[in-house]
Amino acid sequence: MKRRHVASLGAVCVAGSALQAVWAVANAQSDRGYPDRPIRILLGFPPGGSTDVPMRVLAANAAGILGQAVVIENKPGAAGVLPAQMLQSAKPDGYTIAVIPQGVFRLPYTTDIRWNPQDLGYIIGLTGYVFGIVVPVSSPIKTLxxxxxxxxxxxxxxxYSTPGALTTNHLTMEQIAREAGLKLTHVPYKGTSESLLALLAGHVQSAAETSGWVPYVESGKLRLLAVWGERRMARFPGVPTLKESGIDIVQSSPWGLAAPKDTPAPVVARLHDAFKRAMEAANFRETLAHYDMEPMYMSMEQYRRYAVSAMAREKAVLEQIQFRKNSG
Incomplete structure (x- = not known):
């Protein structure tokens, strides 16, 4: 399916997810004990996007396994990190969990918070995003x-434009510039759509973005120079990765689910097992594929270890660009 059909895909997935959740509550026999009422997933991005649509499919799958409705609550803003903040005041009972984006791991170094992201109850790692550097097709720049x-x-x-300062897009470009010995000028916007529109309008010369550029590359308006993942994209097999281009950086910004600190271990394990089965379903993998994303499973312990290592990496990158908290 072409990217131009993604909007309709989102609508179908959302409607289908709601029907599946209702069916699950009406027909599945839940275990005694947890869960005995609906579970809500806080998601820090608006409806219909590359995080929301796959999560609605996954939630519907999990509802059928758990025997309770699993409801997505969108809490957009602050680069997707509001749900992690909300977990700090949520009861640690397994009925409120959240999608954890990469930006959560740099919060201690960019914002004044009184909690440690390492201490969340990590449930499962799910997937990551596709990033790339694009220029207008009219640009004399043909390759990385x-x-x-x-x-x-x-x-x-x-x-180069990004969806905001101190986003993964911005910080990875700073890493690329450092490794290649470049001095680039960052122009932050309020989101991917604004960033790409600025590029198309000629306000910037390039953009470092997630896969919102796919339809523009397919239609011949933008040129994709390199992708940031471990492997080339199936959709654009002729476009190299950063590593293939001599820059030793891989960035996919993995994300998954976490519960509040002190959520009982058996509850976290129950959630992990249900969502692992849910993400193995063909419909979840097919939905990810429409956004050029792949499953990136991490167990509870693997995800916790990833959080520890991610915080260390984020701190190092911020130190490299000489960022100081509260310095603007």
Whole structure:
């Protein structure tokens, strides 16, 4: 299915998810004890996007396994990290859980918080995003090598847009610039749509974005120079990864689910097992594929260890760009 059908896919998935959840509550026989009422998942992005639609499919699958409705509550804003903050005041009973984006792991270094992201009750790692660097098709920059050469020849002149300062997009571009010895100029916008529209309008020369650029690349308006994942995209097999281009960086911004600190271990384990079965269903994998995403399973312990290592990496990157909390 082409990217232009994604909007209709979202509507179908949302409607189908609601019907599946109702069916599950009416027909599935739940275990005694947990869960005995609906579970809500806090999600820090608006409806209909590449996080929301797969999560609604996954929630419907999990509802059928748990025998209770699993309801998505959208809490957009602050680059998706509001749900993690909300977990701090939620009861640790397994009935309120949240989607945890990569940005949560840099909060201690960018914001004044009184909790440690390492202490969440990590349930399961689910997937990650596709990132890439794009330029207008009319640009003389044809490859990532051209991009690097131009930036070296014109220090500070080459501009790139992102969905905001201190996002994964921004910080990874700073890592790329550091490794390649470049000086780039960052132009932050309020989201991917604004970032890409600015590029199309000629306000910036390039964009570092998640896969919102796919329809523009397919229609011949933008050129994809490199992707940031471990492997090339199936949709654009001719486009190299950063590592293939000589830049030793892989970024997929993994995300998954977590519960409040002190949620009982048996409850977290019950959630893990249900969502693991849910993510193995064909409909979840097919929905991810429409967004060029792949399953990236992490167990409870693997996800907890990832949180520890991710916080260390985020701190190092922020130190490299000499970011100081409350410095703007």
């Amino acid at each position: 090598g051209d991009y690097i050469a131009y930036a070296r020849a014109h220090p500070g002149e080459l501009t």
